[in-house]
Amino acid sequence: MATKKIALAYCIDNLPVAEVLYNALSQTSYSVVHCYCKKNVDEATLAEQLRDFDGTILLLISDNFLRSEHCMNRALQLVQQKSGNILPVVIDGRSKDDATGEWVNTPTKFERIGDIIPYINYWQNKYLDLRSQKRKFEAESETDKREDLNESLRILRQVSSEASEFLRVLRNIKYYQFSDFIDNHLKAFFDFVEDPSEWATLQAKAPQLSFNIGEAPAVIESRESPEPVVEETATAEMYQPPVEVVTPEEPMAPVEETVPVEVAAESQEWSGEELAENLEDLGVVISEHATLLEEEVPLEIPALDAVAEDLASTLADTTDTLNSEESLEEEEAQDAPETSNEEAIPLSDDDEEEDEPDDKVTELIQQARGLVASGQVESGITFMKQAIKTYPGSAELHYFYGLILAQNTRDLNGALEQLALATEIDPDHEAAFFLLGELAEHQGDFNAARKHYERLVEINDDFTDVFYRLGTVLQANFPEEVEYAAKCFKKAAKRNPGNADAHYQYASILADVMGKTEKAEEYFLQTLAIQSKHPFANYDLALIYHTAGDAAKALQYYEAAIANNPELQTPENEIAFRGLSIEPVVEPVVEEVPIVEIPVEETPVIDIPVEEVPVEEAPVEEVPIEEAPVEDIPAVVAEELVIPTLSPLLSSEHDTIEALKQNIMRLEELLRAKAAQIEQELAAQAETVVEEPVETAPPKTALITGATSGIGLATARVFAQAGWRLIITGRREDRLEAVRQELVEAGTDVLGLVFDVRDYASVSAAINGLSEEWRSIDLLLNNAGKAKGLSEIQEGSLEHWEEMIDTNLKGLLYLTRCVSPIMVAQHSGQIINVGSIAGKEPYPMGNVYCASKAAVDMLTRAMRMDLYKYNIRVSQIAPGHVEETEFALVRFDGDAERAKIYNDFQPLTSTDVANTIFYMATQPSHVNIQDVVIYGTQQASATLIDRSGRP
Numbered sequence: 001m002a003t004k005k006i007a008l009a010y011c012i013d014n015l016p017v018a019e020v021l022y023n024a025l026s027q028t029s030y031s032v033v034h035c036y037c038k039k040n041v042d043e044a045t046l047a048e049q050l051r052d053f054d055g056t057i058l059l060l061i062s063d064n065f066l067r068s069e070h071c072m073n074r075a076l077q078l079v080q081q082k083s084g085n086i087l088p089v090v091i092d093g094r095s096k097d098d099a100t101g102e103w104v105n106t107p108t109k110f111e112r113i114g115d116i117i118p119y120i121n122y123w124q125n126k127y128l129d130l131r132s133q134k135r136k137f138e139a140e141s142e143t144d145k146r147e148d149l150n151e152s153l154r155i156l157r158q159v160s161s162e163a164s165e166f167l168r169v170l171r172n173i174k175y176y177q178f179s180d181f182i183d184n185h186l187k188a189f190f191d192f193v194e195d196p197s198e199w200a201t202l203q204a205k206a207p208q209l210s211f212n213i214g215e216a217p218a219v220i221e222s223r224e225s226p227e228p229v230v231e232e233t234a235t236a237e238m239y240q241p242p243v244e245v246v247t248p249e250e251p252m253a254p255v256e257e258t259v260p261v262e263v264a265a266e267s268q269e270w271s272g273e274e275l276a277e278n279l280e281d282l283g284v285v286i287s288e289h290a291t292l293l294e295e296e297v298p299l300e301i302p303a304l305d306a307v308a309e310d311l312a313s314t315l316a317d318t319t320d321t322l323n324s325e326e327s328l329e330e331e332e333a334q335d336a337p338e339t340s341n342e343e344a345i346p347l348s349d350d351d352e353e354e355d356e357p358d359d360k361v362t363e364l365i366q367q368a369r370g371l372v373a374s375g376q377v378e379s380g381i382t383f384m385k386q387a388i389k390t391y392p393g394s395a396e397l398h399y400f401y402g403l404i405l406a407q408n409t410r411d412l413n414g415a416l417e418q419l420a421l422a423t424e425i426d427p428d429h430e431a432a433f434f435l436l437g438e439l440a441e442h443q444g445d446f447n448a449a450r451k452h453y454e455r456l457v458e459i460n461d462d463f464t465d466v467f468y469r470l471g472t473v474l475q476a477n478f479p480e481e482v483e484y485a486a487k488c489f490k491k492a493a494k495r496n497p498g499n500a501d502a503h504y505q506y507a508s509i510l511a512d513v514m515g516k517t518e519k520a521e522e523y524f525l526q527t528l529a530i531q532s533k534h535p536f537a538n539y540d541l542a543l544i545y546h547t548a549g550d551a552a553k554a555l556q557y558y559e560a561a562i563a564n565n566p567e568l569q570t571p572e573n574e575i576a577f578r579g580l581s582i583e584p585v586v587e588p589v590v591e592e593v594p595i596v597e598i599p600v601e602e603t604p605v606i607d608i609p610v611e612e613v614p615v616e617e618a619p620v621e622e623v624p625i626e627e628a629p630v631e632d633i634p635a636v637v638a639e640e641l642v643i644p645t646l647s648p649l650l651s652s653e654h655d656t657i658e659a660l661k662q663n664i665m666r667l668e669e670l671l672r673a674k675a676a677q678i679e680q681e682l683a684a685q686a687e688t689v690v691e692e693p694v695e696t697a698p699p700k701t702a703l704i705t706g707a708t709s710g711i712g713l714a715t716a717r718v719f720a721q722a723g724w725r726l727i728i729t730g731r732r733e734d735r736l737e738a739v740r741q742e743l744v745e746a747g748t749d750v751l752g753l754v755f756d757v758r759d760y761a762s763v764s765a766a767i768n769g770l771s772e773e774w775r776s777i778d779l780l781l782n783n784a785g786k787a788k789g790l791s792e793i794q795e796g797s798l799e800h801w802e803e804m805i806d807t808n809l810k811g812l813l814y815l816t817r818c819v820s821p822i823m824v825a826q827h828s829g830q831i832i833n834v835g836s837i838a839g840k841e842p843y844p845m846g847n848v849y850c851a852s853k854a855a856v857d858m859l860t861r862a863m864r865m866d867l868y869k870y871n872i873r874v875s876q877i878a879p880g881h882v883e884e885t886e887f888a889l890v891r892f893d894g895d896a897e898r899a900k901i902y903n904d905f906q907p908l909t910s911t912d913v914a915n916t917i918f919y920m921a922t923q924p925s926h927v928n929i930q931d932v933v934i935y936g937t938q939q940a941s942a943t944l945i946d947r948s949g950r951p
Contacts, residue, residue, distance in 0.1 A: 004195075005055025009035045009046055011071050013064040017091050017178065020211055021058065024186060027205045028198045031055075037070035047074035050082070056193055057086045061170065063093025063106045066119050066163075069126075073155055076162040079169050080498030080530070087192050088175035110167045119167065123160040128362050130156055131396075154460060157430070161464055182211045361387075361394050368400065377408045395426035403435065408794060412439055428459045437469060446477040461491075468492035468502045475505065482513050493523070500531035507540065517544050535565040542577060551577075699749070702921070703727040703777050705757055705815060706784030708735040710885030711834060711917075714910035715781060718918045720748040727774060729753045729766070729784075757784045757811030767818035776826060779921050780819045782812040783834045786890050787849045801848045808852035809859070816863065823872050828925070830873040832917060833860045837880045837933060843942040853878075864930065873928040875920055880935035881907035881945070904947040905938040 006025055008018045018034065025032045035053075037046045050057060059079075065071045079086055093106035109115035130153055174192075181188050185206055190199035202209070364387040371380035384401040391397055402418030405411045416439060422432040433456040440449035453470040456463055471488030474481050489506035492499055507523035510516040521544050527537040538561035546554035558577040562569040702719050706712040707728035716728055720743045728743075730736040733754045740752040751774055755762035785808045788800035812833060823829030838846055839853030857876060864874035883902045913934065920929045938946040 004030045005053070006030050006032045007035050007050060007053050007055060007057045008032060008060065009050060009057050010037075010060035011062055011065040011068045012036045013068075013094055014060055014062050014091060016094070017060060017062075020182075021060075021186075024182075024202070024209050024211070025189075027209070028202055030198070037065075037068050043070070045073045046071050047078040050078060055085070056189075057082060058189070059086050059088045060091050061088050061108060061110075061175070062091045063108045064095075065093075066108070066110075066167075067122060069155065069159060072123075072159045072163065072166070074158075076166040076169065077497055079166065079173065083169075083173060086173065087189065088170055088173055089178055089181045090175060091178045110170065116164060116167050120160075120163050123156070123163045127153070127156040127160045128365075154462065158462070158464065185209060361391055361396055364391075365396065365400050368404070372404055372408060377404070380404055381409075393425060395422045395429050395432070398422035398425065399429060399432045399435075402432070406435065406439060412443065415439060430456055430460050430463050433459065434463065434466065434469075437473075441469075441473065446473050449473050450478070462495060465492065465496065465499070467495065468499055471502070471505065475509070482509055485509065486514065493526070498530055500527050500534060503527040503530065504534065504537055507537075511540060511544065517547070520544065533564045536561070538564060539568050546576060699723050699725050700778040701725040701727065701774065701776055702779040702781060703729070703815075703819060704781045704783060705729045705811070708732055708739055710887065711879075711882065711910045711913050712781070712783040713739060714884065714914035715783065715917050716743060718911070718914040719921075720746060720750075722918065722922075723748075724779075725749040725751075725774075727751045727753060727770075727777070729755060729757070731756045757814060758806040760810075760814045763811075763814045764818055767815075767822075775822060777819055777822055778829055780815060780823075780829070780831045781834070781917065782815055782831065784811055785834060785836075785853075787846075787887060788890065790845045792845055793847045796848060804849055804852050808849075809855050812856060812859070820863075820867065820872070824867070824870045827871050829871075830875065830921060830928075831863065831867070832920060833874075833876045834913075834917075835860070835876045835878040837878050837935070837942050840878055840933065841942040846942075860931075871925075875928060875930055875932075877913065877917055877920065877932045877934065879908055879913050879933075880939045880942070881905075882910055882913055883907050884910040904949055905936070905945055906950045907936045907939065908934065 008022060010018045015036070018036070022032055022034070035046060035049045079088075090108050093108055094103055095106060096102065097104050110119070130149075176188050185199070185202050187199055190196060190202075364383070368380045368383050368387070371377075371383055381401075381404060384397065384404060388394070388397050388401060398418045399422040402415040402422065405415035405418065409415075416436065419432045419436050419439075422429050423436070426432075433452050437449045437452035437456070440446070440452060450470065450473050453466055453473065456466050457470065461467070467488045471485045471492055474485035474488060478485070486506055486509040489502050489509070492502035493506055496502065503523050504527040507520045507527060510523065511520035521541065524537045524541045524544070527534050528541075531537075538557045542554045542557035542561055545551075545557060555577050558568075558573065562573075702724050704712050704716050704719075704726065707716045707726075708730035712728075712730075716726055716739065720726060726743060726748060728736065728739060728750060729752075730739075731754070736752045736754055740750045743750045753766045755766050757763060786804060788803050789797050791797070816831060820829075820831070823831075833856050835856045836849075836853040838850040839855075839857040842850040842854075857878070860874060860876040867874055881902065916932060916934055920932065923929060938951075940946075
């Protein structure tokens with residue numbers, strides 16, 4: 001990092017820490033500037049101040065920072081855009097104790113999910129609180145104030161939706177705790193900027209340095225600060241509801257956050273997975289939260305009985321409150337003076353909704369969240385139905401009810417109905433329109449998805465990822481509007497600079513459709529700046545440079561492309577980018593053709609010694625060319641010879657040629673006769689010689705698991721036809737014996753082993769108990785596997801999960817652990833694992849099955865690294881849909897109707913896969929086909945299938 005500039009970026013409440021670092025770094029030749037977020041919202045945000053800064057950013061993350069709207073606004077885009085130049089330092093938050101007036105430190109933590117939840121709830125509650133006050137303040141405010149209010153809501157919603165992702169990105173960047181950062185005189189900083197000489201300079205001034213943090217100063221000294229480049233419209237006055245003003249001397253005390261549900265005496269624990277699945281809130285839609293952590297974090301929630309009691313009392317209290325408010329309104333109406341019709345102002349819909357007790361609605365939503373988050377989905381749904389009966393005009397209740405149905409049930413029609421009601425009540429409900437678009441995509445109704453996303457753009461074109469989703473729908477389903485899709489991707493990239501795919505899709509359209517390669521080059525490079533290991537952007541750049549004639553750059557990006565995506569390394573690409581060429585071989589082939597055309601059996605010159613049939617021994621006088629009588633020549637030839645136009649010389653030449661032909665024919669007859677004589681002599685000799693037995697290599701042995709059906713059975717039959725000995729295994733003894741008997745009758749040497757691959761004791765006993773005759777195993781085919789169930793993660797069966805993991809992963813491990821030592825000892829062998837395309841590409845509701853097969857994929861690679869030095873080949877085959885198996889029947893627990901998933905297209909057959917496995921196993925010993933992905937022609941990916949019927 002050659003630019004010797006540093007920006008100290010922090011919340012104003014943490015000025016004392018910033019001052020300490022400023023004083024230390026000012027002892028070097030670096031230029032240090034302050035950038036801080038203030039209480040005055042008219043000032044540029046921290047992200048805006050740093051947008052054009054080209055030096056190193058020391059980002060001081062504190063509890064104050066994470067609760068500051070000014071700091072968190074666009075903070076996600078800041079860390080995504082400048083991740084290479086940002087060094088986060090985690091410091092304590094600071095606040096004054098209300099009782100003592102003393103400064104106290106608040107630890108800043110975001111390593112665990114339990115640490116993150118309070119910050120997410122803090123921002124969502126701020127959004128909910130402001131939204132609940134919206135109508136009251138709209139009625140009391142002028143038009144420009146209403147605009148400010150809407151702007152505040154927009155910002156709060158954006159911060160609310162991005163808070164968890166911001167913390168996730170922070171965790172993935174190298175950061176330091178403050179105590180570690182200042183250790184050894186800021187060595188961590190100078191390591192980051194790769195400037196050891198400046199660190200040595202600072203070391204020399206060590207006696208002058210102090211890292212003691214003092215009290216917060218009353219005001220900030222004037223410091224050099226980068227001037228933000230901000231459009232005037234970007235900093236519109238933000239509406240603020242009445243709150244207590246906090247001066248810089250007294251930073252706002254951190255709000256104690258808890259899960260928005262009261263904790264009862266009896267409680268249970270939430271796991272990290274359960275929490276991560278239920279982080280969505282009123283202002284946050286499905287796609288805006290990533291999974292935070294997979295660790296287990298205990299967090300108390302109310303017991304079911306306590307919530308049930310609270311549900312009844314809350315609804316009763318709410319109804320009483322509403323009734324009392326209605327009675328009060330009636331009394332006020334009776335006491336109110338009469339007005340003329342001209343003076344009467346009819347209430348609008350909004351005016352009627354002003355009387356709605358929004359705080360109660362918020363409370364109901366929070367309680368419903370608690371029920372759903374604790375796994376009590378049905379109770380949460382019942383709760384929401386009752387709440388909506390009480391407040392039928394609440395758009396938020398309808399939206400949240402639709403969200404619960406979409407996420408936790410299969411009642412998508414019910415979800416769509418609730419979301420439609422939400423948008424009918426509040427035609428500008430952003431989250432509802434976005435969720436409607438997502439659900440329409442899920443159902444394949446892309447016209448509806450487009451309509452909902454376009455409506456959301458009309459409401460708020462800054463809504464997170466709305467242009468990206470719209471562009472995706474247009475590109476995939478409206479090819480005639482590709483330029484419209486390009487505009488959407490361009491806007492998506494501009495609004496979310498960290499969205500690598502938005503940049504890539506825009507660049508692809510520019511290059512492939514619009515022919516704007518220079519602009520495409522710019523966006524491909526931006527894609528790589530965001531995602532350096534993007535699987536295709538390097539290759540697209542290589543094509544651009546290759547087309548432009550820049551061979552050096554094309555090769556540079558091609559090499560980067562194949563490093564990230566080895567599948568791009570094809571012979572054609574190697575020739576194109578590395579300049580390889582193939583020497584022409586046409587001439588030699590042409591020269592060899594005449595030799596090939598002469599049948600050896602007709603002219604066995606090599607087999608017959610020349611001296612035995614010398615060509616010169618044929619007496620010339622026996623076939624005198626000049627004396628050949630004309631009558632010996634066929635009549636046609638004779639007629640040709642007396643054609644008057646032939647000169648005597650030509651006639652003589654013709655006779656000579658014909659005589660030579662006759663001579664060659666006689667010679668060939670002699671050679672054939674001699675060859676026949678030699679063959680007869682050899683045959684006679686063979687009858688008198690006793691043949692000695694020729695030693696042949698013993699047949700190879702393959703061990704196949706899951707051999708009683710499907711791919712395992714088909715593979716056993718293919719290998720049996722090729723003469724292999726087979727060890728077949730299965731759980732069902734009767735089926736296994738039937739297969740063994742079938743193969744034995746076909747002449748195959750077969751051993752059957754009955755065990756369940758999930759039972760290590762049985763596996764170990766069976767393999768260790770093999771006799772010496774069967775202990776030489778050349779091939780282990782880990783085929784046994786299964787899929788159980790097809791459901792979303794929150795509805796999955798633990799029994800199904802355990803059965804798949806035990807079979808697909810642990811069973812494979814057990815067999816490999818028992819058989820691989822045999823192969824190591826014999827210094828040869830091959831292991832082929834039957835994976836699945838599900839291990840390469842997940843699909844909806846295939847969660848645990850996909851994970852188990854992804855584990856097989858990774859395990860295959862790791863096994864290869866362990867065993868290659870013992871001359872053992874390790875391979876994997878990953879098929880797509882395969883019929884003639886029990887896969888679908890097992891997945892649907894024997895439901896034959898649901899298992900009919902292949903009727904409208906032609907998948908692979910089990911024999912197709914078996915033949916491919918045989919090909920992998922029969923290559924020369926120095927060849928290892930490491931990975932094979934195989935589909936039927938009508939299947940392009942895990943989810944793209946042409947179901948137009950079988951060909």
